[in-house]
Amino acid sequence: xxxxxxxxxxxxxxxxxxKKFDASKKIDEATWKTLEDTLVLTPSSYGLQxxxxxxxxxxxxxxxxxxxSWKQAQVVDCSHMVVMVIKEKLDEEHVEKYLHSMCExxxxxxxxxxxxxxxxxxxxxxxxRAAVIGEWAxxxxxxxxxxxMTNCALLGIDACPMEGINPQKYDExxxxxxxxxxxxxxxxxxxxxxxxxxxxxKKVRFSNSEVVKFIK
Numbered sequence: 001x002x003x004x005x006x007x008x009x010x011x012x013x014x015x016x017x018x019k020k021f022d023a024s025k026k027i028d029e030a031t032w033k034t035l036e037d038t039l040v041l042t043p044s045s046y047g048l049q050x051x052x053x054x055x056x057x058x059x060x061x062x063x064x065x066x067x068x069s070w071k072q073a074q075v076v077d078c079s080h081m082v083v084m085v086i087k088e089k090l091d092e093e094h095v096e097k098y099l100h101s102m103c104e105x106x107x108x109x110x111x112x113x114x115x116x117x118x119x120x121x122x123x124x125x126x127x128x129r130a131a132v133i134g135e136w137a138x139x140x141x142x143x144x145x146x147x148x149m150t151n152c153a154l155l156g157i158d159a160c161p162m163e164g165i166n167p168q169k170y171d172e173x174x175x176x177x178x179x180x181x182x183x184x185x186x187x188x189x190x191x192x193x194x195x196x197x198x199x200x201x202k203k204v205r206f207s208n209s210e211v212v213k214f215i216k
Contacts, residue, residue, distance in 0.1 A: 003154065013203070015153035018160045018188075020196035021077040027157060027190060032080060035189070038151045039082075042144040046120050048098055050090060050137040051144060052181060054083040054174060061173060068169035069186070074160050078188030083170060084144060085181045086137035090124050134182075141184040152189055162186040 003011075027035070039053055056062055057080070065083075066075040075081055087094065099113045123129055129136055145161055152159040163185055170176070170183035192199050 008154075011153040012150075014156075015149065015159070016198060016201070016203070018074065018158040018190075018192050018196065019198045020193040021074055021079070021158065021160075021188065021190045022193045023077040025079065025191035027079040031155060031157070035148070035151055035155065035157070039144060039148050042147045044140045044143065045136065046098075046124070047102075048090070048094065048120070048124075049140075050087045050094070051141050052085050053144070054085060056081040056083060056174070064173045065165075065170060065186075068166040068173060069162060070164050072162065072164060074162070074188040075186070077190070077193075078160075079190030080188070082148065082187045082189060083174065084141045084184050084186070085174075085176060086134065086141050086184050088134055088137075088180050088182050090130075090133050090137070092121070092125060095120055095125070138184050145185055145187055148187055148189070157189055158192045159187055159189045162188065 036053075042049075044050065056065065059076070062076045062081055065081070066072065069075050095117060099110065099117060102108070102113065103110050124133060124136065149159045149161060165183070165186050167183040170186070171181075174183070176182060
């Protein structure tokens with residue numbers, strides 16, 4: 001059921017931020033479905049999932065997005081172009097939707113979750129974090145981004161996290177403006193081109209001793 005330590009480390013050594021995708025290679029439907037399912041299974045604070053994952057397959061839209069991405073070709077050459085968007089403002093309706101989903105999934109009464117709703121509302125809807133809820137939601141999206149990249153690597157699929165985009169232009173192109181949703185980050189996924197010079201470059205990382213500290 002679980003991957004062994006050597007294979008896990010090898011997958012992380014193998015992956016890199018792909019600069020050039022092979023446009024002729026596409027992720028097959030079954031493999032994408034697995035990736036999609038793992039993306040949906042990403043954990044989030046309180047389990048509230050304040051996100052959507054837009055998979056842009058339309059060629060014309062991709063061309064527009066490339067122009068809003070410093071003309072990075074990964075946007076058009078990848079197999080699946082994933083754009084992570086968040087709710088600009090969390091509201092009671094979203095919280096209730098989650099709580100009702102929990103009731104249906106776990107077979108429990110809605111009234112048993114009143115205490116949980118009070119905690120969430122006191123923190124995210126009415127508390128100090130309500131003023132910066134977009135920042136909170138963005139952090140959740142980055143958890144999803146990391147999860148997607150890791151699962152791609154474990155399946156031998158390449159990915160490129162992209163902050164080099166114009167989120168406002170993305171919103172316009174994808175019809176998000178005025179909907180309450182906004183772009184945070186993008187991640188093209190697919191298969192590396194054989195001549196991507198970055199594929200075999202050694203990773204540059206600070207040593208474990210510099211970045212991992214045990215507090216005893």
